Amino acid sequence: MANTLDPMDLKQIITLHLDRSSNREIAETLSISRNTVNNYIRLFKASDYTYKELLSFDIGKLESLFPSRTTINNPRYDELMRYLEDINKARHHPGFTFLYHYQQYASQADNPYGYTQFLEHYRRKYKIVKGSMKLEHQAGKEMFIDYAGKKLQIVDKTTGEVIDVEVFVAILPHSQYTYVEACMSQKREDLIRCSENALHFYGGVPKAIVSDNLKSAVTRSSKYEAQINRSFKDFARHYNCVINPTRSYSPQDKALVENAVHLAYQRIYYPLGEMTFFSLEELNKEIRMLLEKYNSLLFKRKQASRLELFQSVERAYLKPLPNSKYELKEYRRAKVQKIGYVYFSPDKTYYSVPYRYIGKETTIHYTSSLVEVYYNHQRIASHSRNPSKGAYNTNKDHLSSTHKHYSEWNPEYFKNKAAKYGTAVAACVEQIIAKVDYPEIGYKRAMGVIQLHKLYGAERLDNACKRALQADVVGYRRIENILKNKLDQSTLFMQEEEQEQSHIPKHQNIRGASNYQ
Template sequence: MANTLDPMDLKQIISLHLDGFSNRKIGVTLGISRNTVNTYMRLFKASNSSPKELLALDNATLEKLFPSHTTIDNPRYDELMLYFEGVNKARNHPGFTFLYHYQEYVAQAKDPYGYTQFMEHYRRKYAKAKGSMKLEHDPGKELFIDYAGKKLQIIDKETGELIPVEVFVAILPNSQYTYVEACKSQKREDLINCCCNALRFYGGVPKAIVSDNLKSAVTRASKYEADINRSFKDFARHYNCVINPARGYAPQDKALVENAVNLAYQRIYYPLREMSFFSLEDLNREIKRLLGRYNDLLFSRKEASRRELFQSVEREYLKPLPQATYELKGYRRAKVQKMGYVYFSPDKSYYSVPYRYIGKETTIHYTSSVVEVYYYHQRIALHQRNPSKGSYNTNKEHLSSTHKYYSDWSPEFFKKKAALHGEHVLGCIEKIITAVDYPEIGYKRAMGVLQLHKSYGSQRLDNACKRALQADAATYLRIKNILKNNLDKSSLFYQDLEKDKSHIPEHDNIRGASAYQ
């Protein structure tokens, strides 16, 4: 079954169209059938919005406008591409003819293409990839990225342990202007952070970023249509470019960046061989110094350096950087609980959503500063991220009228309510709330005590609370039992305590305890 194009793919098609790419080039860059691109371009033109207006729409609106077209996931086409690999290997064999291989293909294929289409697909596949001639790269079109195979090291100050670190390499192929950075790992967070730093180093954005099939960049590798992971695709959307992974088993797709890695070994690794570093910051500071010298070296035949070629030719073709720096997004799925909150597992906290979504499955998008909750591509809640574990983060507009009353619960709320029934009620409420670690438990018990006035009246409740305080038994059950058994009216215990007087009458001849010291 074919895969439906998601809104990010639609935006990439529009972005490349605005950059002047032909439909054929858009298809090749994104790994999408040219016919699919043609169909979408016709739909874009038939809509009432310009490409720039379509690009500004949110994902949910764009998906409603263009819901049902698909990318290539065609077994017939894949079968032909696999067959071509064998054809191409036999190309230089004496007596080779395309007609012979076409007839062989027809005999084994379930639904063969015609001979004209057979030849057309072959020429498209191998017209540029075949041969060892030098490929010309348009300025500002692509940025190649990769990790070096060999690692550098830093030393743990406390233990002396050698910690291996990865080395990220990026190159603009037209000028060969190179960026190098050491980082902790090849994980998604480090990869995207390195890409952000590289774009700031270049001061602009290319039309496409060509990566190797890294696990942190590609969810599912494919020779024809790789599946880019969601965070990396969101990074590309923020910087208005596209991600175009290199094809597996196609070394010519990444030859330049691999050559840059080899040169980094010579110009950066080798001078660092006898130096020790105790932090990534120190290591990257020295890499930056050596990288500057490397980019300033003159090409032997061009009589110019990488930096000079970049500044004089390539820089003007880069798109401007966006004003805001990209914040890495994470994603979680969560069901809206009956209380109207979603559970956010990274911080073990809760965020409110409109109560009408109770029971619905949602997607949480989060950065270091905000938490967004989406239901079918529509944002239904936005909160500032609260790193406190176990916290409940509430927007009162999300709550029903019943929930809004409970959201006002606080120590001050209950103290104010208790003061209306007497000072002893207030004393009990304060003691109940401070006696528990989890405030919501104390609030429920306090509310139970306050509700007793409906059955017994404020005066009796205050008397019962006084007795509970004097007996150091200020709990909901004790106060309830005092009222239920009429112990608040007992003269045997309560009235004597209330008078707070000695049963011995005062007399001048009676001496106090001080007389017996």
């Protein structure tokens, strides 16, 4: 099945186009068809918006303006490409002929290409495989990142346990200016934090970050179009660059960063061999000192160091850093409840959304300070994150007591419903609704109180509500606890009930206080 272009890639195409990259360069950077890029650029130019306006739109609006198109060729072409990969491995075997392999291909393919097209596609695909060549890297175009295969260690002071730590390596290929940092893992959070630290170390942003097919960076690897981890792609969007993973089984794509890792073993790992570190901070402090010396070493042929090449040439081609650092985003799915809120499970809190989305499945994007609710790639609500457990976070514009779905839900409706089970129940329900700023929140709690009669009966519920009113602890949870713990049936409570009644029986001869004035 042909893949479709991720809506977020539309912004990457626009970003690279604004950076004056050609359509061919954009296609190579994003690993998509050049014709796809050409089509989108024509659509962008024909639209009523400037490129900067398009870049400011959210993903949902961009997707509606420019529907997804295929980014790899059809299954027939894909079948040929897979076959060419196999025959290229046998290219230098004695007795190899294209005609023999074409006949095999034609016999097994449902709709084979002709022999001439077969050869043409092979030559296009492998036109530079004849020998190796020195790659000329453009200044400021890419930053290569990878993890070293060998690990460093820190020691836990309290237990003496030796803990293996990962080593992150980044390099700007034009100047070969290198960044190295130790971190606890290769997980997404550490990868993004290390990549961000590398960008701030360089003081600028390249057009693309080229990563290996790490699980924390690539959700699904592919030779033609890898699927980037959602958070890593959002990180790239924040820093106005793109992610371009290397092709699977193509070591030449990451030769430079592999060489940087090898040099890190010599210049950084080896001097650290006799040293012991008790924290990641101590280890990174020593790495930075060794890294400074390493970047200042002169190249034998260029008569300049990595640092000098970076300062004199490559730094000028980097894009500026954004004003703020990236906040890692997490994602949750949630259905909009009847009262117009989504339940945010990490904090066990609720956030309001517009009523028209009741019953819809939404995606919650959240950081340490912000919670955003999306429906079909369109943001429908945004709230400051509130970690208070059970809190209802409300935007007045989202709520409406007269909404058509809840026209029958009003204070009088719940008061009448509660009165069937006792006067105390009705009084509690009235208090619960009056306590909250927005009736819809109180309605849910009031309904919970009323429903308790199903488990405990109307008489016990009314007694529990009386006790809650006397103690001034009216609330769904308090009333439920009174019933669970059978406090409505306790001897003390029954005595209090009896004390409220007069010991003198009522009859017509009893005079009131007015008779003694």
